[in-house]
Amino acid sequence: MEVYKLTIKAGKTLSERKWKAAFSPEGYLDIGKTLSRIHRGGIHPSIRGEVWEFLLGCYDPRSTIEERDEIRERRREQYAKWKEVCQNLFPLVGSGRFITAPVITEDGQPIHDPLVLLETHPDNGVIVPTPETANAKPSCTGERVTDKRIIQWMLTLHQIGLDVLRTDRTLVFYEKKENLAKLWDILAVYAWIDTDVGYCQGMSDLCSPMIMLLSDEADAFWCFERLMRRLVNSIIKFVLDNV
Structure with missing residues (x-):
């Protein structure tokens, strides 16, 4: 079984600013870019709750703000x-x-x-x-x-x-x-x-x-x-x- 090591790099954390920038005006989430950022630096505590709602599948990244x-x-x-x-x-x-x-x-x-x-x-x-x-x-x-x-x-x-x-x-x-x-x-x-x-x-x-x-x-x-x-x-x- 292959084990993947998650390495957190300083300065690469998914910040609140980066998180908001990952959404289009309609509310669509660029999940690929978000996951890449999380993999490199983790999630800032202030947004962990709403990020995990997406990671656990509570909301579809392709959904709009109104739909959510x-x-x-x-x-x-x-x-x-x-x-x-x-x-x-x-x-x-x-x-x-x-x-x-x-x-x-x-x-x-x-x-x-x-x-x-x-x-x-x-x-x-x-x-x-x-x-x-x-x-x-x-x-x-x-x-x-x-x-x-x-x-x-x-x-x-x-x-x-x-x-x-x-x-x-x-x-x-x-x-x-x-x-x-x-x-x-x-x-x-x-x-x-x-x-x-x-x-x-x-x-x-x-x-x-x-x-x-x-x-x-x-x-x-x-x-x-x-x-x-x-x-x-x-x-x-x-x-x-x-x-």
Whole structure:
């Protein structure tokens, strides 16, 4: 297997000025010139988010400014709808808090007294499940959940929370509870819509750079979704090529 070494050269960084100059008046991107610049010197921090939206395939370089604005708005609306569905299923989604202990059993029974509790402080954005939050489900009645898809999703929520706490824990960015909650929300929504992949350990590390680079949660979600799509396709191709 041939390994390519990326050599970053001083003064060759893709700057904000060079990035803007790579677009035509209509908004078409000269992706070849851009990739060459990135290969030689990397990307300036101020534009990394929007550059990665193109690199991950969120936008076609041949699209216009107007087309991208329409796509962005449509995707933000779609994410909001998915998140609302998740909020109805489990109200802590979008609340600025998250869980780190299970709230449901594998057969759909609510857990009123979780055995594994994380000691919390009011300012750290994490909650210990209580009878009220442990019962959160579509009917909000505390009754047993019978929908297998909902059970599977709810079983992943505390696993996501545990990984969120371990993700890039030394970064100042995650000293803010809203950033931890944003990471949890994105992963929770993704686990709901992608029933094939759901959630597995390590996905929080892949998602983390997205929310640091993009201020809008929906935009970060779609970058993460495109990254996961590429990874899944690569795995499928690898398996098929080696059957």
